[in-house]
Amino acid sequence: MRRIAPDRDGLLAMIAEVFREHGYEGASLALIGEATGLGKGSLYHFFPGGKEEMARAVIAHIDGWFEDNVFAPLRDSSDPSAGIEHMLAATDSYFRSGRRVCLIGAFALDESRDRFAGQIRDYFGRWVTHLADALARSGHTPGEASELAEETVAAIQGALTLARAANDLDVFSRALRRLRMRLGLPVGI
Amino acid sequence: MRRIAPDRDGLLAMIAEVFREHGYEGASLALIGEATGLGKGSLYHFFPGGKEEMARAVIAHIDGWFEDNVFAPLRDSSDPSAGIEHMLAATDSYFRSGRRVCLIGAFALDESRDRFAGQIRDYFGRWVTHLADALARSGHTPGEASELAEETVAAIQGALTLARAANDLDVFSRALRRLRMRLGLPVGI
DNA sequence: TCGACATTGTACCGGTCGGTACAATGAGTC
DNA sequence: GACTCATTGTACCGACCGGTACAATGTCGA
Incomplete structure (x- = not known):
């Protein structure tokens, strides 16, 4: 049995965090190396395409997580309301109640949009659909x-922006509560 | 009579566009020089504090525009609905119906948030208030x-993100139409 | 033990980064 | 013309950028 890669999921998660906090341009290989504990040798071994391949892999990784935890429940739940409720809970958990920002949304805003246009459009398009x-x-x-x-x-994307701008997590939880009401879900309290 | 600066407004608008498209990290002095037609000598003459001072001035410039064209009408209109209608029209015009992105919103997402936290929080805080x-x-x-x-x-911030992700201006105009309804304004058609 | 191959550290590359120094212009005033 | 001062172009700085090369390790199965 051959090890494909040492915990590729964990590695992608660490790299994702760097892109999330610094943006595509701001995420230098030095920062990525520091966050992962890997030198350039290792990084270019796993991602021969360099920084761009890392970003692509990170987007695909996030996309896969949403596919499994958000899109699939929306699609497959026999009770659509349960699927929507699942989506909101997964969203709240993924964005850590507003502590985290949407990497793909951030990429959509600046010039890195052009580089990853297909992946970005696909992610948001599937979510909406x-x-x-x-x-x-x-x-x-x-x-x-x-x-x-x-x-x-x-509303979710905007709430993430506003929550980060105000540095106030309540902004995000208030937005999710309003969405529950708007989507006809029980809101609790 | 002394000229304070040769069309400082126009200069700030050009620099703003570079920050808007490339983000704080991605906006290099070379790009800014290219966009403005000014060399480093001139740029550092007008902004001795360098790139950070340019960004601060750009944010203040945008903030001032919103103060005059959005916040003041909201505050001063004797008919509050007219003020809100004015806000939506100004917003649509400023963001060029979704062609443009919110520079301050983009700054809020990555690490440049920390650098300009006060200005960013103030801008969004005043808008909401x-x-x-x-x-x-x-x-x-x-x-x-x-x-x-x-x-x-x-909703405005999120619609800008989504419009850019989908590369579809209709996303933004649909969002504005929904807001008109939600805020109790006549929607036309 | 050996060879095959995955993994890693390190040195290095050309290019660009933000920023500085400064001399050369330009325009207006006296 | 001479002085002032705003404006500009250019050369240069050290640091860092993304990326490459490659030899040195580790880790397997045979």
């Missing part, structure tokens, strides 16, 4: 469902 | 007004 499907199955008209899905994903 | 005031004057309870204001500003 799957949420719209779930909303349509739960009784909304297709038009309503599509608008509400777009509104919801935008 | 003034909008909440206008909403309260137009009949909402203080609690409702505050939540709705936060939701609105977040």
